[in-house]
Amino acid sequence: LPMQHQHKLAQLEEEKIYSLITELTNPANREQALVELSKKREQYDDLALILWHSFGVMAALLQEIVSVYPLLVPPQLTGQISNRVCNALALLQCVASHSETRGLFLNAHIPLFLYPFLNTTSKTRPFEYLRLTSLGVIGALVKNDNPEVISFLLSTEIIPLCLRIMESGSELSKTVAIFIVQKILLDEMGLAYICATYERFYAVGTVLSNMVNQLVETQAVRLLKHVVRCYLRLSDNPRAREALRQWLPEPLRDATFSQVLKDDMVTKRCLAQLLVNLSDNVVTTN
Amino acid sequence: PSTQTSHHSPLPLIDEPVTNLGQFITINPSIPGAFANQGLRKLVHMAIDRAIREIITPVVERSVTIAGISTRELIIKDFAMEPNEEKMRNAAHLMVQNLAGSLALVTCKEPLRISMANHLRTLLLQNGFSEQSISEQAILIVVTDNLDLACTFIEKAAMDKAVPEIDDSLASSFSNRKKHRERTGQPYYDMSVYSGISRYMSTLPEPLRLKPNGLLPQQLRVYEDFSRIPRISNQAAEIYNDRNVRPSMLRGQDFISHPYNPAEMTFDGPQTQMPITAHQSLEKFAQ
16 A cells, blocks of 8 residues: 555655664664765655754764864865765754754854864865865854844854855855855844944955945855845944945946956845945935 | 862962973974073073963963863753762863863963063073074074973963863752762752753663663763863874774875964065054953
8 A cells, every 4th residue: 555655665764774874873884874864864854853853963064073183284185085074064954054053053052163164265166065065064054144143143253254255165065155154244233243343344345345346256146145144234333334335336327347246136125225325315314 | 179168379489480391391402502502491481480480370270261161051951960989070071170170271372372482582681692692593493392391381270270170160060969869869860950951861772761760881982082182283183093084084184284484474464554463452352
């Protein structure tokens, strides 16, 4: 009977998952288990809960993370070791994404163990992949607009780390990094934090403006969308708005990007709104 | 052994010279005129000493704090049904020491390298060594040769400080177990944790499940593995090799250590005029 058959399959699949998770706690079998589990992580909704509540699994994943530290400086990460730790990060991303484990994950401060990866600068593929995957975990945390996540991140060095990647990372890493900064800005506390001192605003503004200048060359539309959104959000803050009146890069004011944004109504509207917000004629109510 | 809890354990040696490092300092004999020069050895010692003092406090504090929080949360969760506080304490010590040591090491290495080179350069000039007699390259060699030594010192400080702090933060978990055992002799449950995990307990296979009578030896091994985390790069390579990395991978080009120049690796794009570096922006955010 098909129903029975399906049930049987699901049961087998679940047993397989449990046995792979058990393998994670054994260093000798961990690498293979990481490969297979990270492939299955989309298929099984409760994986995050099982990973968290199983004895020793989070501890084992943390061991995978810190074991790579000695290979960061000087840069000695091979493709295979990078893959292995990225599979462990993929499972942490799963825990970071799930609403029932996210708070526990933050409470245990586990994201901070990823910061040494974000702090690397080697341009080789194993390092690019490691940074991108680590950003993915932070990206999963900020995705749901949770103020607790933002307040946790603001107590850490995530913004400077993201800014550096926005400046010098691969296009994909830049996109995830600016996504994180955008999510922080969209939060009230995040916007207030970044605009609280001129130095912070200046750090963010400078990196955004460098990105605009790079975008004139690369025309990467996906990044451009995020840049426009970040500027638009900054313009919600009165002091930042004042500063941006002088600072907004010229290519956003003239028609430089009109061709790239031809089919993107939403971003075009954001850009128009930004220019309206910055126009001198608008009288702000006091 | 380390069961006493001191609330304010001072950082070791922070206000006195790092005296015991002197004998471990290496000076490569190829450095011109430096061989057997006791004056140089003394200056290298001073440079290491100053560089360590500059960063040890913030690095150790941060590493110990983060490692302590992660350890506390995971240990409380994993040992929720473990009645024996000594097993719990032992696992907590292994975990917190090694996490704090690893974090301290990865955080201090680069700042220490830069600071050691700066101090050594200044000390050499102040003590009559001209730039001709000791080249910049020679300075970098001395720094590279002694970097692990300096890092080990900071790592050790973090590991030492982490232990009494975790004993402190888990003190009530330990004493609750002891009291419970003495009063009732019944299996222990940390109810605050157990209520959250009980619904998984029936479905999880044996090795992943918490047991009413405490954890099994093979479960405790997961925490013992924290003591096998590599700290220096060739150790790390060996461990990966031991486990399941094919040796051919290690001989590949990827594994040859790169000549290291962080300043050049950071911003080598088309954007030449960089008004602000990541390091500067970090400082600005710290304000």
